[in-house]
Amino acid sequence: MSESFDIEGVDRITAGSVGEPGQRSFYVQAQAGVQTVTLLAEKEQVRLLAEALLQLLGTLPEVDEGPSPDATQLALDDPLEPEWRVGEMAIEYEDDGGNVEIVITEIESEEDASDIGARARFVVTRAQARAMAVQALEVVAAGRPRCQ
Numbered sequence: 001m002s003e004s005f006d007i008e009g010v011d012r013i014t015a016g017s018v019g020e021p022g023q024r025s026f027y028v029q030a031q032a033g034v035q036t037v038t039l040l041a042e043k044e045q046v047r048l049l050a051e052a053l054l055q056l057l058g059t060l061p062e063v064d065e066g067p068s069p070d071a072t073q074l075a076l077d078d079p080l081e082p083e084w085r086v087g088e089m090a091i092e093y094e095d096d097g098g099n100v101e102i103v104i105t106e107i108e109s110e111e112d113a114s115d116i117g118a119r120a121r122f123v124v125t126r127a128q129a130r131a132m133a134v135q136a137l138e139v140v141a142a143g144r145p146r147c148q
Contacts, residue, residue: 001118002106002118005030005121008123010031011031013028013030013124013129014069014132014135014136015046015132016075016135016139017043017139021143022143026042027040028041028086028104030124036077037083038076038080038082039104040086041085042086043143047140049102049133050140053102053130054134057126066125069128084106084117087106088105098126099126100126102121105118106118
């Protein structure tokens with residue numbers, strides 16, 4: 001079974017890709033202190049996560065979100081050795097702290113559907129969520145145009 005992660009307050013969260021359009025690999029990466037968690041995702045998963053985050057943030061009352069990460073903080077860190085492949089994703093707003101919770105579960109293996117996949121839970125600020133979502137949409141748009 002793969003390792004699960006529960007990071008209450010991430011220092012950095014991002015999404016990115018490596019490779020040429022049509023051959024790219026997509027990643028979601030979170031960091032807290034010296035711990036970096038890299039997960040392998042599909043392009044559509046990254047796009048849907050970004051859109052869901054922006055939709056959620058658009059429904060919340062406006063507050064000072066604090067400083068937004070700059071572009072250098074949104075680059076993927078090497079080495080890109082994913083812990084596991086992304087399956088389902090969910091997001092939730094935490095009323096008490098004003099943060100966003102991103103929960104990602106590992107895709108079930110085809111060989112053993114009864115195998116319980118790992119889970120990654122990242123609690124991020126609104127500014128981190130917004131910056132990650134904008135970055136992710138830019139990364140997705142940088143590839144080949146979507147089929148009609």
